[in-house]
Amino acid sequence: MESVRGFGIDRVAAAAETAAGDRPVLRLENLDTDLPLPPEAVPETIGGLTTPRANSWLPFTGDVELRAAVSDFTAARTGHRYDPEREIVITSGGMEGLLDVVLAVVDPDDEVVVTDPTYAGIVNRVRLAGGVPRFAPFRIENGEWRLDRDALVAAVGERTTAFLLMSPSMPSGGWLDQGDWQLVCDLCRDRDLVLIYDAAMERLLFDRRPFIHPLQFEGMSERTLIVGSMSKEHRMIGWRVGWVCGPPSSADDVGWVHIYNTTTPTAIARSAATAVLRGDQGHVQQCVQELQRRRDCIIEGLPGWPFARPAGGWSLLLDVAALGFSPEQASRLLLEQSAVAATSMTGWGDAIASRQVRFVFSAEPLARLRSLPQRLSNTRLARAVAG
Numbered sequence: 001m002e003s004v005r006g007f008g009i010d011r012v013a014a015a016a017e018t019a020a021g022d023r024p025v026l027r028l029e030n031l032d033t034d035l036p037l038p039p040e041a042v043p044e045t046i047g048g049l050t051t052p053r054a055n056s057w058l059p060f061t062g063d064v065e066l067r068a069a070v071s072d073f074t075a076a077r078t079g080h081r082y083d084p085e086r087e088i089v090i091t092s093g094g095m096e097g098l099l100d101v102v103l104a105v106v107d108p109d110d111e112v113v114v115t116d117p118t119y120a121g122i123v124n125r126v127r128l129a130g131g132v133p134r135f136a137p138f139r140i141e142n143g144e145w146r147l148d149r150d151a152l153v154a155a156v157g158e159r160t161t162a163f164l165l166m167s168p169s170m171p172s173g174g175w176l177d178q179g180d181w182q183l184v185c186d187l188c189r190d191r192d193l194v195l196i197y198d199a200a201m202e203r204l205l206f207d208r209r210p211f212i213h214p215l216q217f218e219g220m221s222e223r224t225l226i227v228g229s230m231s232k233e234h235r236m237i238g239w240r241v242g243w244v245c246g247p248p249s250s251a252d253d254v255g256w257v258h259i260y261n262t263t264t265p266t267a268i269a270r271s272a273a274t275a276v277l278r279g280d281q282g283h284v285q286q287c288v289q290e291l292q293r294r295r296d297c298i299i300e301g302l303p304g305w306p307f308a309r310p311a312g313g314w315s316l317l318l319d320v321a322a323l324g325f326s327p328e329q330a331s332r333l334l335l336e337q338s339a340v341a342a343t344s345m346t347g348w349g350d351a352i353a354s355r356q357v358r359f360v361f362s363a364e365p366l367a368r369l370r371s372l373p374q375r376l377s378n379t380r381l382a383r384a385v386a387g
Contacts, residue, residue, distance in 0.1 A: 003127045005347040007120035012331060016341035026364060026375065029341040031170075031314055033235050033362040035287045040275040041236055048271035057264050061255045062090020062243070066270050069277040070228065070243045077202075078215040082245045089255045090265040094200050094229025094242035097254075099125045100261060101196050101225050101244055102164070104253040106131040110161040112196075115147065116349035117317065117356060119170045122198070123349065126164065134160065135350040138174040144309045145174030149183055156187055162194040163187075167212070168201050171348060171358045172317055173295075173310020175205065178212055185217040194250075195220065200229040203284055205312040206292040222247050225254070230273050232314070233284050239269035288312075294361035294369055301373045304385050307359075314362035317345065321355035323384035330357050330381060338375040 012029040019025050048054050053063070061067075067084035075081040082088050091097035098121075106112060108130035114122060116135035126133045136152040138145040163184055167176040176184070188195050197214055205211065214220050225246040230236040244254045295316060299307050306319040320330035327344030334340040334357070345356035361369065376382050 004124045005120065007343070007347055008328075008331070009343050012335070012341050012343050015335055019335060019339065019341075021339050023339050023375075025335070026338075026340045026368060026371065028359045028361070028364065029343045031360055031362065032237065033314070034365060035235050035290060035362065036283070037236065038234050038276045038279060038283050040279045041234075041239070041272050044272040044275040045239070045269065049268055051271070054268045054271070056267055060259045060264055062088070062265050063270050063274070066090055066241075066274045066277075067243075069274045070245065073277045074226065074228070074245055077211070078213045080215045080221050083248070086248045087245060087251045089244045089251055089258050090270065091242040091244060091258055092262050092266050093240040094198065094227055094231060095121055095125075096240075096258070096262060097227045097229070097242040097244045098122065098164075098196070098198060099128065100254045100257040101227060101246075102126055102129045102131065103257045104250065105162055105194055105196065105225070107161070109159060111157060111159045113152070113155045113160060113163045114349075115165065115169055115172075115174065116351065117169075117172050117345055117353035118164075118349050119166075120348045122164060122166075123347070131161070132159070137350070137352045138169070138172055139352075140308050144311060145169075145172050147174065147176060147180045149180065152183065153187070156191060156193070160191065160193060162196050164196040164198070166198040166201060168204060168310065168312030170201060170313055171315045171345065171356075172308065173313040173315065175209060175311030176212065181212055181214055181217060185214060185220050188223055189219050193223070195224045196227065197224055198227050200227070200232040201313050203233050204288055204291065204314070206288070206295065207311070209311055225250055230276065233287075234276055235287070236269075236273070236276065239273060240266045241269050241273040291362065294364075294366060297366055297369045298359060298361060298372060301370065302376065306385075315358050315360045317356040317358055318342075319355050320357050320381070323381055325381065325384070327354065327357050333380055334376075337379040337381075340372070340375055 067088040106129040116137040134155040229242040306322040345353040
């Protein structure tokens with residue numbers, strides 16, 4: 001456990017709850033959201049609570065109806081249809097699904113290539129399985145994150161087993177374009193690697209960016225494991241419904257890890273997840289538009305601050321090392337001097353992550369985000385920006 005690090009969100013949240021001051025704390029530290037739920041979520045949950053299957057151990061790998069809904073949902077995006085009974089496992093949230101996949105795929109000392117930055121929960125799940133994360137950095141080009149392709153190739157070694165990637169990535173909002181995915185898929189085929197693809201945010205794309213999926217590339221359906229979730233695109237965080245899709249042999253392994261991990265997915269939530277996946281998906285684009293407005297509000301309100309512009313997702317990063325601060329120091333100063341709760345990215349990757357503080361814009365409305373320039377105006381960080 002020595003290599004498994006905490007990610008600081010709980011500590012910052014606790015400090016924000018107890019912070020004394022003359023104004024409410026702006027909560028930018030945690031990936032909660034105030035965006036509305038899909039219309040089917042609450043009524044279907046309430047309606048299903050008293051049914052026998054809502055209080056059952058079975059089926060261990062999820063209702064066939066929900067697995068069929070995941071199959072249709074994925075096929076509509078990718079053109080590839082998974083067999084609901086042989087190639088899909090329902091899990092208690094995307095992160096349980098991700099751990100199940102890593103435990104099924106990664107042996108001790110196997111290397112898994114992830115981006116820098118990457119969600120600490122991803123990095124540390126690799127370590128929990130005995131694997132070794134290898135980092136391929138995002139770099140900033142024209143104010144946006146771009147994958148360093150040369151570094152990605154260099155990160156693949158003799159012990160590499162898999163890539164574990166998101167697009168848009170969390171916490172940076174970095175996006176993999178057509179050329180990036182082509183390189184990843186070529187490496188998977190040439191080096192016989194598995195692609196573990198965290199699809200939780202894949203439609204949360206800004207600035208009219210095209211939706212690109214790894215299954216659209218030749219030969220990837222037999223070597224890709226997709227981990228999906230209701231928590232991001234559908235904002236159903238508390239329902240804890242996720243899934244894993246993959247070829248039959250891999251899905252079978254993942255299913256057994258899942259069974260010996262939790263036995264059954266969250267039964268009282270599954271009927272709602274089924275209804276939402278089969279429902280009108282227009283709410284997703286409405287939320288994307290609101291998230292983009294919030295991103296722009298922060299960046300436009302703080303010109304000259306070293307933000308990288310995210311291509312999608314729920315958060316953006318501030319390079320506090322460029323201002324002469326460590327992430328932990330900057331996080332403390334933001335709370336003490338500005339009543340802004342933001343989390344250090346130490347442990348969320350390697351050298352790139354260790355420069356950053358994360359601002360989450362999914363939980364605060366525009367009216368409160370517009371207070372950021374005034375909140376930050378007389379702080380040590382603002383003086384550093386001014387030079």
